[in-house]
Amino acid sequence: MKIWLIGAYGIVSTTAMAGQKAIEKELIDKTGLVSELPQFEGIDKYAPLKIDFGGHEIRPKSNAYEALLEHWEANKHFDKEILEAVREDLEKIVARKGTAINCGEGVRALGKLETLEDENKTLGEIVDQLSKDMKSFADDETVVINTASTEPMIKYEEKYHGSLDGFEKMIEEDKKEYASASMLYAYAALKNRLPYGNFTPSVGTNIPALKELAIENKVPHAGNDGKTGETLVKTTLAPMFAYRNLEVVGWMSYNILGDLDGLVLSFKENKESKVVSKDKVLEKIFGYSPYSITQIEYFPSLVDNKTAFDFVHFKGFMGKLMKFYFIWDAIDAIVAAPLVIDIARFLIFAKKKGMYGVIKELGFFFKSPMDTDEVNTHKQFEILVNWFQRNR
Amino acid sequence: MKIWLIGAYGIVSTTAMAGQKAIEKELIDKTGLVSELPQFEGIDKYAPLKIDFGGHEIRPKSNAYEALLEHWEANKHFDKEILEAVREDLEKIVARKGTAINCGEGVRALGKLETLEDENKTLGEIVDQLSKDMKSFADDETVVINTASTEPMIKYEEKYHGSLDGFEKMIEEDKKEYASASMLYAYAALKNRLPYGNFTPSVGTNIPALKELAIENKVPHAGNDGKTGETLVKTTLAPMFAYRNLEVVGWMSYNILGDLDGLVLSFKENKESKVVSKDKVLEKIFGYSPYSITQIEYFPSLVDNKTAFDFVHFKGFMGKLMKFYFIWDAIDAIVAAPLVIDIARFLIFAKKKGMYGVIKELGFFFKSPMDTDEVNTHKQFEILVNWFQRNR
Amino acid sequence: MKIWLIGAYGIVSTTAMAGQKAIEKELIDKTGLVSELPQFEGIDKYAPLKIDFGGHEIRPKSNAYEALLEHWEANKHFDKEILEAVREDLEKIVARKGTAINCGEGVRALGKLETLEDENKTLGEIVDQLSKDMKSFADDETVVINTASTEPMIKYEEKYHGSLDGFEKMIEEDKKEYASASMLYAYAALKNRLPYGNFTPSVGTNIPALKELAIENKVPHAGNDGKTGETLVKTTLAPMFAYRNLEVVGWMSYNILGDLDGLVLSFKENKESKVVSKDKVLEKIFGYSPYSITQIEYFPSLVDNKTAFDFVHFKGFMGKLMKFYFIWDAIDAIVAAPLVIDIARFLIFAKKKGMYGVIKELGFFFKSPMDTDEVNTHKQFEILVNWFQRNR
Amino acid sequence: MKIWLIGAYGIVSTTAMAGQKAIEKELIDKTGLVSELPQFEGIDKYAPLKIDFGGHEIRPKSNAYEALLEHWEANKHFDKEILEAVREDLEKIVARKGTAINCGEGVRALGKLETLEDENKTLGEIVDQLSKDMKSFADDETVVINTASTEPMIKYEEKYHGSLDGFEKMIEEDKKEYASASMLYAYAALKNRLPYGNFTPSVGTNIPALKELAIENKVPHAGNDGKTGETLVKTTLAPMFAYRNLEVVGWMSYNILGDLDGLVLSFKENKESKVVSKDKVLEKIFGYSPYSITQIEYFPSLVDNKTAFDFVHFKGFMGKLMKFYFIWDAIDAIVAAPLVIDIARFLIFAKKKGMYGVIKELGFFFKSPMDTDEVNTHKQFEILVNWFQRNR
Ligand SMILES: NC(=O)c1ccc[n+]([C@@H]2O[C@H](COP(=O)([O-])OP(=O)(O)OC[C@H]3O[C@@H](n4cnc5c(N)ncnc54)[C@H](O)[C@@H]3O)[C@@H](O)[C@H]2O)c1
Ligand SMILES: NC(=O)c1ccc[n+]([C@@H]2O[C@H](COP(=O)([O-])OP(=O)(O)OC[C@H]3O[C@@H](n4cnc5c(N)ncnc54)[C@H](O)[C@@H]3O)[C@@H](O)[C@H]2O)c1
Ligand SMILES: NC(=O)c1ccc[n+]([C@@H]2O[C@H](COP(=O)([O-])OP(=O)(O)OC[C@H]3O[C@@H](n4cnc5c(N)ncnc54)[C@H](O)[C@@H]3O)[C@@H](O)[C@H]2O)c1
Ligand SMILES: NC(=O)c1ccc[n+]([C@@H]2O[C@H](COP(=O)([O-])OP(=O)(O)OC[C@H]3O[C@@H](n4cnc5c(N)ncnc54)[C@H](O)[C@@H]3O)[C@@H](O)[C@H]2O)c1
Ligand code: NA
Ligand code: NA
Structure with missing residues (x-):
């Protein structure tokens, strides 16, 4: 082929x-x-x-x-x-x-x-x-x-x-x-x-x-x-909170990468379509929209080594707030x-x-x-x- | 009831x-x-x-x-x-x-x-x-x-x-x-x-x-x-690596907690049954046994706030090793x-x-x-x- | 008094x-x-x-x-x-x-x-x-x-x-x-x-x-x-890289917080003076300006629980790039x-x-x-x- | 010379x-x-x-x-x-x-x-x-x-x-x-x-x-x-808690590495002198001994890429407990x-x-x-x- x-x-x-x-x-x-x-x-x-x-x-x-x-x-x-x-x-x-x-x-x-x-x-x-x-x-x-x-x-x-x-x-x-x-x-x-x-x-x-x-x-x-990095992890993990009836009250997704891809995305207008395309997955999984941040920033020394920092703030039984963090450190290509x-x-x-x-x-x-x-x-x-x- | x-x-x-x-x-x-x-x-x-x-x-x-x-x-x-x-x-x-x-x-x-x-x-x-x-x-x-x-x-x-x-x-x-x-x-x-x-x-x-x-x-x-904490996350996340044909070469799971439960587990013989019960899930998901560490240690000031530190070392396309970390910070009860x-x-x-x-x-x-x-x-x-x- | x-x-x-x-x-x-x-x-x-x-x-x-x-x-x-x-x-x-x-x-x-x-x-x-x-x-x-x-x-x-x-x-x-x-x-x-x-x-x-x-x-x-949170840690830690002649090639500082303070800072003009006041410390410590990101975003569910995510990319002997991450999870007040x-x-x-x-x-x-x-x-x-x- | x-x-x-x-x-x-x-x-x-x-x-x-x-x-x-x-x-x-x-x-x-x-x-x-x-x-x-x-x-x-x-x-x-x-x-x-x-x-x-x-x-x-990795960071950072009169109530230090060095340390008796040599620094800095864990485990796929996971549990004004985490990801050699x-x-x-x-x-x-x-x-x-x- x-x-x-x-x-x-x-x-x-x-x-x-x-x-x-x-x-x-x-x-x-x-x-x-x-x-x-x-x-x-x-x-x-x-x-x-x-x-x-x-x-x-x-x-x-x-x-x-x-x-x-x-x-x-x-x-x-x-x-x-x-x-x-x-x-x-x-x-x-x-x-x-x-x-x-x-x-x-x-x-x-x-x-x-x-x-x-x-x-x-x-x-x-x-x-x-x-x-x-x-x-x-x-x-x-x-x-x-x-x-x-x-x-x-x-x-x-x-x-x-x-x-x-x-x-x-x-x-x-x-x-x-x-x-x-x-x-x-x-x-x-x-x-x-x-x-x-x-x-x-x-x-x-x-x-x-x-x-x-x-x-x-x-x-x-x-x-x-x-779907390769942070969104892959997010859409794998978010269902867990849903299955357990845990309420996600906030989800921060912060990505940094260098490289040509990072450079292009460092321009506001080119980034826009990237940010928008990541935004809706949580709502689709949860049926509600937790407060969320999805950002991509340019970080030249990483080159193609995209790194994602996520923080999930979730509420459990009796209203207790708890926390989950992940770091994804992979090579995009x-x-x-x-x-x-x-x-x-x-x-x-x-x-x-x-x-x-x-x-x-x-x-x-x-x-x-x-x-x-x-x-x-x-x-x-x-x-x-x-x-x-x-x-x- | x-x-x-x-x-x-x-x-x-x-x-x-x-x-x-x-x-x-x-x-x-x-x-x-x-x-x-x-x-x-x-x-x-x-x-x-x-x-x-x-x-x-x-x-x-x-x-x-x-x-x-x-x-x-x-x-x-x-x-x-x-x-x-x-x-x-x-x-x-x-x-x-x-x-x-x-x-x-x-x-x-x-x-x-x-x-x-x-x-x-x-x-x-x-x-x-x-x-x-x-x-x-x-x-x-x-x-x-x-x-x-x-x-x-x-x-x-x-x-x-x-x-x-x-x-x-x-x-x-x-x-x-x-x-x-x-x-x-x-x-x-x-x-x-x-x-x-x-x-x-x-x-x-x-x-x-x-x-x-x-x-x-x-x-x-x-x-x-x-199945509440780290194992819950692990058994939710590990399939992602399997679906994507990514080879997990090492998985570290390190848990700390205080409280009576932590105190009991700080005794070697009582801990054993805990450790054993967590050991087999990765093999069941992957069909092979990645090198893995599963440890629970007593950390009194956390009381019932079990914290888990996980590190996943995985191999992707063309043999490249990549990394994933997570921290679970929740109240066990x-x-x-x-x-x-x-x-x-x-x-x-x-x-x-x-x-x-x-x-x-x-x-x-x-x-x-x-x-x-x-x-x-x-x-x-x-x-x-x-x-x-x-x-x- | x-x-x-x-x-x-x-x-x-x-x-x-x-x-x-x-x-x-x-x-x-x-x-x-x-x-x-x-x-x-x-x-x-x-x-x-x-x-x-x-x-x-x-x-x-x-x-x-x-x-x-x-x-x-x-x-x-x-x-x-x-x-x-x-x-x-x-x-x-x-x-x-x-x-x-x-x-x-x-x-x-x-x-x-x-x-x-x-x-x-x-x-x-x-x-x-x-x-x-x-x-x-x-x-x-x-x-x-x-x-x-x-x-x-x-x-x-x-x-x-x-x-x-x-x-x-x-x-x-x-x-x-x-x-x-x-x-x-x-x-x-x-x-x-x-x-x-x-x-x-x-x-x-x-x-x-x-x-x-x-x-x-x-x-x-x-x-x-x-100087309470991330900048406190940064100005404590950055000297270590300097003392060891390790070159910092990038430093990401990403802060989230809720509360009135977070709300006020979520307004661009009010945030500006905050961002500017954090920007210069690395240069003062290193004598050079590593690529750096300093951001503060509003995250309402955290209220006053300011959380900072930092990533330091540094170069050691023989040009090798290495990584350091920290998370600061404290109550600002x-x-x-x-x-x-x-x-x-x-x-x-x-x-x-x-x-x-x-x-x-x-x-x-x-x-x-x-x-x-x-x-x-x-x-x-x-x-x-x-x-x-x-x-x- | x-x-x-x-x-x-x-x-x-x-x-x-x-x-x-x-x-x-x-x-x-x-x-x-x-x-x-x-x-x-x-x-x-x-x-x-x-x-x-x-x-x-x-x-x-x-x-x-x-x-x-x-x-x-x-x-x-x-x-x-x-x-x-x-x-x-x-x-x-x-x-x-x-x-x-x-x-x-x-x-x-x-x-x-x-x-x-x-x-x-x-x-x-x-x-x-x-x-x-x-x-x-x-x-x-x-x-x-x-x-x-x-x-x-x-x-x-x-x-x-x-x-x-x-x-x-x-x-x-x-x-x-x-x-x-x-x-x-x-x-x-x-x-x-x-x-x-x-x-x-x-x-x-x-x-x-x-x-x-x-x-x-x-x-x-x-x-x-x-003093190269986690202890270097620890002895740089711990003073910050001391200067600010923050009480460290627990410090977890967990290290993994592969390589010959990791292999040798995976033998209990050889590890002992390593563990002991790291144990005393916190006491020397604080003047008191916080609860602490210092562990080194073998993780073959990392080879010489020693990774350290640290968690600091500290008490601030009015008795509030707060948290700090770091990950050190460097090449030991x-x-x-x-x-x-x-x-x-x-x-x-x-x-x-x-x-x-x-x-x-x-x-x-x-x-x-x-x-x-x-x-x-x-x-x-x-x-x-x-x-x-x-x-x-
Ligand atoms: N790497 C990943 O994990 C990943 C995941 C999802 C999406 N993507 C997307 O895949 C694309 C490629 O990523 P990359 O890392 O290879 O980026 P890259 O910058 O290395 O490659 C993009 C290539 O496209 C070329 N190009 C740009 N505009 C073009 C045009 N109009 N016509 C023809 N060629 C054009 C560029 O010259 C460049 O060679 C990007 O849009 C990226 O956002 C990548
Ligand atoms: N909390 C979690 O997320 C979780 C998850 C999986 C398993 N577990 C298990 O659940 C159990 C309870 O956890 P916990 O945090 O409530 O611990 P806990 O120490 O607070 O409660 C255990 C209670 O059992 C009592 N007890 C001990 N031996 C007993 C016996 N033989 N007969 C009757 N009572 C006895 C103790 O006195 C204590 O009151 C533990 O075995 C723990 O490992 C807890
Ligand atoms: N908490 C920290 O760790 C920290 C660190 C560095 C700087 N700061 C700064 O300290 C300040 C206070 O932080 P906070 O968390 O208490 O915020 P906050 O919003 O709880 O308190 C600010 C108070 O100032 C009042 N205020 C606003 N403008 C005023 C004005 N012109 N005159 C009189 N009162 C006015 C508000 O009504 C509010 O009650 C902020 O500027 C913050 O950026 C805080
Ligand atoms: N790399 C670091 O950051 C670091 C920091 C502190 C201490 N150290 C210590 O430095 C030493 C070397 O570390 P490494 O990573 O190079 O380990 P390594 O295993 O690669 O090298 C040790 C070498 O010593 C040789 N050796 C062992 N016993 C010997 C003996 N009795 N006489 C002569 N040679 C002997 C081995 O064959 C091997 O070649 C270790 O003890 C390690 O704990 C390393
Ligand atoms: Na790319
Ligand atoms: Na070594």
Whole structure:
């Protein structure tokens, strides 16, 4: 199978590539890959662990190895031997020039960028180019995954986002202020009938227009925003308070990280969509909204070592207040990269099984799962397992 | 309904009494009571929240109020107004003299004790007395719950523990070295056809002899060891690592607490059964045994404020080691007391539904659930809910 | 001696009053009082622990007991017996109406206020009234301490703040936009020759105009901002990294608290002066500025239980990055209240010894000590001890 | 100058060698070296940062590089480039065979050992050999530092440990049961007039017999037990509670580590001297003994990444209990290695200045500083600085 990565030179993307190649070379085991659990036996028949990569980028680099090397120098997040062993494979992966339309100041801060819109292209021309790039790479078993930097939230505009017709009119009329890069990539993917997974909080396929297109073109898609760190823990742990009828009166979630991702998020507008996408899970689990803080701040020396500090204030029997604290100290790219592969595999599985539209059973992988209110990690895992086992 | 508490003057017992009375007086809400969740609607029909208390004790006190007052002075674990409001009710609760056979040095350290064996009674005479005490209190809707101090582990002796006949021979022949207090209480309860719940790691009904008696007498029972603090968190959180195919390479669990419970556990032999009962959950969840530390130490100034420090060392994609820490800072009696009421209610429900023997669907409440390997808190909750809803 | 408290009905003020009265009644020991350490033997001769209280307020309450009772209901920060024992004493303490000029939205959010400026008074009239209130209470051994809510930072204006003449012209010309409440209180105190301590980050005496007045009137004063929680720990711990030549590459300080103080700080402008006053200590200790985060957020359920989360990222030998975390879980009023008494005592001592102007040797008590760069807690303590012992 | 390391192939020793060589090659800066702080300007004149290494060992390895490579593979505690750059230098460092007399089960668990006593040597012969080894390496600017695995505590025996005569009689009479390896090394060092620093909790020179020899031979020595992790933080932080008259009612210190050091300490008898050496600092700082826990447990996956969990329970004004937690997450060899170099440099400085006997001004570097009760890190630093500046 093949994966086309939007943001192909990011740390999540390049770590996924390196890990996948290391697995193919039997240098590492399959730790971290959900799809390799015994519960998913048989997935290999539909989506074997043999994957080619391509993608779009806006930071000019010679190839994925060059990009990964920079991330690796800053993070040393796996053994140098592995880096060297996959070097040749990654040198062959060269991303195509993408678009950064309405990606905000945070993305501009990434340094020298090269985008399609630099060349004064219209929306129509941009979309055509993205689509052509994907088509020239893709086969029947190709998935597009968005792992690009988080865009600012774009204001929802019924006229252009509410229907496929409207969306295509927006393109036609070159209404750039209503388009964001992630929508255009998603549109190109679905147009090419390529399953699409949104690992980011950016809008991606999450507007009626593109959901309509997915149905029309019979393409499965899933999102949004990979659930990897603090939210993963939160949605695993919060149910415990609910089961025990303990009332959560406050939940503080404070995240720090460095790296490009942290840098982009340090820009207020790009952060916004991140903060919002994390906000609703507690309410969904508890049925009420405890006072909560969810913050992400830039902390350069940590690089990709996202650290989360959580404090839960809860009330027990007879009104007694009690406390729970946790610290999550993990490498974001390491927890994220295998999920990119998992999502792609399950989307291929869905496609082969004739499913299309939002695959809500993949909610397990996302902070803001589309078209479902189930955010309890335990239930999501059960749903995923049942869905797979019922259909395999 | 009625609850007969072994260890009636302990902090868990007296807090349960005070909380229940405060609920009856509508002074507090029902936070902390699992059985009051919407999922268990209808339980009231079988086990209304209107409860009388009695029990056995070995520390001589005038009544439950005097005992609670001491715990309260040390812990201030709820509002003084509540204490005063339930005073009269608790003054009426006077425990009967119990037995401390083979309860070890830890229990002896509790201070001046008064036990049946002081009077040179044989096992047979002790059991008779315990049984008579229970019978004089109990009605058809009475449950016995063991909330006494943790006994040392007693060596399993097939001859006397392996069958009901053997057990009764042990009593007859007055083989005191093979009996422990918790067995004798449990035997008396089952003989009286009273459902029995074991909130402690002590042996209770957890020997073939008494399981046989429960079947023979058609009595439901459940145990062992209330799952309240660190183990509750651990069995909620550990599945997350499993779902994500993350390998846990080490799990440190370090608990400190003061109070009588902490004092008893500070004696090596009494601690043993506590440590053992916590040891196996990780293996059951992961299918492998990560290196693990489980320790409980005495820390007097915390009194009943059990604090747990956990550190999880886990391996992700590409072999990367990462870290997770948590601190649990709760009041043991507060998290435990409502469960005593919950367990009693569900046992009455079981009895009225004609169930008997080990009610393994109550595993949700226990650290070492009898006759089941399911320790995942989430699954246990689902099992409990399904069981109740199927049968109500 | 006597203490006149600006913000007399706040939790710090009323807790100081209650604690002092409880000490006088020998209900509690002297834990928390720095001035009662053996190193300060002899202070009693100058400033015995027998203190009367008065003060200014803007929240209308009948008396200090009523105010304290509200704080106590929310915090239960000491035993009810003590509260009852000091009730009568506190009922006698009735604050005078103060001013809230330029105290911002945060202070307005405190609820119904009554201030001198309500009555359309000029600056001159306000100052006169404040001064009269103080004079009618004060004797030769009276100190004024500012424990009022934090004001927004006021823009420094050389013309009116740079000299005593300018300041008095500002009053005369009724230039309200340049005055803040804390300045006016401080001015009234110094005019009355009353030593002044600023427990808050508000400007207080910290402008050339008032420093000049202190010199002219020969009054000792000290500030700013009581060093109680995270900054206390930080300035104790940071030197360790310096002594060991370890390079701190990042220091995160994240504070949450509820209560009136938290509420006021939840208003951006009022928070600003708080954040700024914490920012510079690391640079002063290290001689370089590590990347740092200092944040305070409102967390209502904690009430006065300020909790601080700190993370220190430091580099050791051979460039290795390592980590240190701490959590501070204390009651703000409890750590602050005794310092109010300490500061007052040491200011009386200073006055009796003929000292005046900024008493920089009191830097130990402050987050932003005036006229000194020494913020290392250890050194500050040594300086305080030496100063006292040299002069006593 | 030269350093002779007892335990030359340990991780502390080999990391010190690698770091020193990397400094000489200007590959790394001097972070972590106390002696390179501006306060110690001038030390270079006495003890330039140009150091040759030798030492004793009991684990047979070809050379220090081979030993370091093993530690490095397990820990990756510095960049591989550095490892490669110092390879040749470390290959030249070949340790001499040492003694492991009475080093206990923990040391035996290190694997295949080669020791002088294997060859049936008497104490006299062993000491002669150790002494010869040192002499053949040493010059006038050579220091011996003990960084070998921690020995079990040896029972103090006045007859043989109480005087130099007794000690030499012990050797003469070959009373092996009274000798421990660290004593013999220390004796050999002092006999050769080589300054001796004890980085471990083993006895080393800490008996009257060897203190006498140091005086007689006019040799400076210092110890015991490098203060690097939790004790460093504890002795920095505890004074804060003292300065503020806050009463510490409990202090929990829980340490986990892997590695050879962790393995050795996992043996009860070897751990004992470690636990005891940490126990007394709180009492020295507070003047009273709070309830305290000090534990070290083996946690293999952490390797040399010692992690400490501390909890401080303290009482403030009006009797209120409050809490402080810290987590120390550092690499033991990284925090220790530069101190080995520092201690050696300051001992050479002392020697050149004609000082001898215990140099108590070096207490800053040790958990159990000899001949002084000053354990406050801050004061120790001041003492060190003053001593150096007064004498340089
Ligand atoms: N790592 C995690 O655990 C995690 C979890 C959830 C979501 N995410 C999201 O995944 C995304 C990737 O994270 P990362 O850590 O790899 O970040 P990164 O900054 O390393 O990578 C993002 C890449 O996208 C590129 N890019 C930015 N805008 C683009 C555009 N419009 N078109 C094409 N390429 C573009 C950037 O040049 C960069 O190479 C982020 O949005 C992040 O918020 C990550
Ligand atoms: N609190 C929790 O969260 C929790 C969780 C799981 C298990 N437990 C267990 O529950 C039990 C009660 O805990 P607690 O905190 O109330 O302890 P506690 O010490 O306050 O109460 C125990 C009571 O049992 C009495 N007792 C001891 N041996 C007895 C005997 N043989 N017969 C009759 N009475 C006896 C004691 O006198 C005491 O009054 C302990 O075994 C504890 O380990 C508690
Ligand atoms: N508690 C600590 O540890 C600590 C440490 C450092 C600084 N402080 C500062 O001390 C001050 C008091 O803290 P608190 O917790 O007692 O707060 P609080 O809100 O309980 O008390 C402040 C009191 O000041 C009154 N007030 C507000 N503006 C006033 C004005 N202009 N004139 C007269 N009264 C006024 C309020 O009505 C209130 O009663 C705050 O500024 C806080 O930032 C507290
Ligand atoms: N790393 C720290 O922060 C720190 C702090 C204080 C004390 N220490 C102490 O320093 C010592 C070294 O620590 P490490 O982490 O390098 O341990 P390590 O196990 O890596 O090294 C110890 C070395 O000593 C050797 N050895 C053991 N017994 C010996 C003997 N009798 N003669 C000669 N060699 C012997 C071992 O073979 C090993 O190579 C330990 O005693 C440790 O407790 C370390
Ligand atoms: Na990232
Ligand atoms: Na070590």
